[in-house]
Amino acid sequence: MNDFQATPEAFTTMLSQMIPLAGQMGIEATELRPGHAAATIPIEGNGNHLGTMYAGALFTVAEVLGGALALSSFDVTKVYPVVKDLKITFRRPAKGAVTASASITDEQITELAAEAEANGKAQFILSAEVVDEAGELVATTEGTYQIRSHGS
Amino acid sequence: MNDFQATPEAFTTMLSQMIPLAGQMGIEATELRPGHAAATIPIEGNGNHLGTMYAGALFTVAEVLGGALALSSFDVTKVYPVVKDLKITFRRPAKGAVTASASITDEQITELAAEAEANGKAQFILSAEVVDEAGELVATTEGTYQIRSHGS
Numbered sequence: 581m582n583d584f585q586a587t588p589e590a591f592t593t594m595l596s597q598m599i600p601l602a603g604q605m606g607i608e609a610t611e612l613r614p615g616h617a618a619a620t621i622p623i624e625g626n627g628n629h630l631g632t633m634y635a636g637a638l639f640t641v642a643e644v645l646g647g648a649l650a651l652s653s654f655d656v657t658k659v660y661p662v663v664k665d666l667k668i669t670f671r672r673p674a675k676g677a678v679t680a681s682a683s684i685t686d687e688q689i690t691e692l693a694a695e696a697e698a699n700g701k702a703q704f705i706l707s708a709e710v711v712d713e714a715g716e717l718v719a720t721t722e723g724t725y726q727i728r729s730h731g732s
Numbered sequence: 733m734n735d736f737q738a739t740p741e742a743f744t745t746m747l748s749q750m751i752p753l754a755g756q757m758g759i760e761a762t763e764l765r766p767g768h769a770a771a772t773i774p775i776e777g778n779g780n781h782l783g784t785m786y787a788g789a790l791f792t793v794a795e796v797l798g799g800a801l802a803l804s805s806f807d808v809t810k811v812y813p814v815v816k817d818l819k820i821t822f823r824r825p826a827k828g829a830v831t832a833s834a835s836i837t838d839e840q841i842t843e844l845a846a847e848a849e850a851n852g853k854a855q856f857i858l859s860a861e862v863v864d865e866a867g868e869l870v871a872t873t874e875g876t877y878q879i880r881s882h883g884s
Contacts, residue, residue: 601778601786629751
């Protein structure tokens with residue numbers, strides 16, 4: 581849909597350029613295709629005095645999925661993503677690396693692209709799950725994102 | 733109420749030891765007393781490709797207020813703070829340093845301390861405002877925190 585090669589590796593590189601803080605945290609995309617994105621973050625450098633991952637690191641690995649999904653699902657020569665709000669609920673402490681993942685449907689992609697084309701923007705809710713290395717749920721997020729037309 | 737000298741400077745030092753990531757972001761407490769806390773974060777190192785502060789940095793400067801307030805308001809030899817969830821709503825882009833602040837009332841402090849003493853934990857909602865250098869609101873947060881008795 582666009583010239584950007586939406587591979588996990590390309591997104592990881594782009595992320596560290598666009599949001600240096602996320603790069604410093606060691607966030608890496610692991611899956612990226614239209615409608616689906618996943619990213620990991622190591623515990624090293626992102627922990628607290630209790631040896632568990634800091635809340636802001638869990639927030640970040642989930643939040644960047646909105647941008648990743650926008651890049652892999654929409655024509656980024658036409659639209660760019662904006663986060664409006666995000667709620668994170670902490671389920672249990674994460675003692676090691678975690679992986680966040682989120683998806684939107686093909687129907688959503690089609691409808692959102694059409695709405696942004698018609699109205700200059702389109703809004704969607706993105707729910708992400710953050711799991712530890714054992715697959716246990718450590719946090720969930722629900723964010724409101726928009727795609728907006730360039731110049732709108 | 734406790735041996736920890738709850739000054740902004742002491743909290744800033746403690747924060748960078750307990751949550752190195754927050755220290756690296758340059759977060760500094762600016763006000764700290766029972767029932768009230770404020771902290772700032774510079775734009776340097778915390779921006780994105782648009783020259784505005786990254787969402788995860790805004791999250792962090794607001795989130796740490798829960799811990800700051802717990803330290804200044806409760807007897808930390810008896811209780812410690814835990815964040816359960818936090819919603820951040822982005823109002824406008826922040827192009828420079830921002831300051832987050834939050835308060836709880838004296839009545840809340842008394843009631844929460846008594847409840848934690850009786851039940852091992854007590855829960856409260858903390859609302860924070862994040863403003864830029866001109867005093868314009870850039871984000872608001874609403875978090876659910878608990879204080880829990882050590883060993884409970």
